[in-house]
Amino acid sequence: MADFADTDTGREQAETLVITRMTSGAWVEGHVAQNVDGHVICRFIRPLSPTHPDYGAWVESRVTNEP
Numbered sequence: 001m002a003d004f005a006d007t008d009t010g011r012e013q014a015e016t017l018v019i020t021r022m023t024s025g026a027w028v029e030g031h032v033a034q035n036v037d038g039h040v041i042c043r044f045i046r047p048l049s050p051t052h053p054d055y056g057a058w059v060e061s062r063v064t065n066e067p
Contacts, residue, residue: 003062004040013064014042035060 004010011032018030021044030044041060048056 002064004042004064006034006038006040010040014040017064018042018044033060035062 004014014032018027018032021027022030026046027044028047030042033041033043035041039062041062043058043060045058046052046055
């Protein structure tokens with residue numbers, strides 16, 4: 001697992017991950033942001049799931065391979 005770099009390339013990687021996951025249907029909504037510590041992150045929502053009660057809420061990830 002690698003964090004997104006706080007560079008243009010890191011932000012592009014995060015944006016690509018958001019687009020890929022939304023296109024595949026793994027994420028309902030998502031966007032690239034910067035958290036309070038200044039790290040580049042993806043914020044996303046997974047589809048609701050009866051087996052995963054935490055799905056359906058906003059989640060933040062700093063890693064380049066978030067499922």
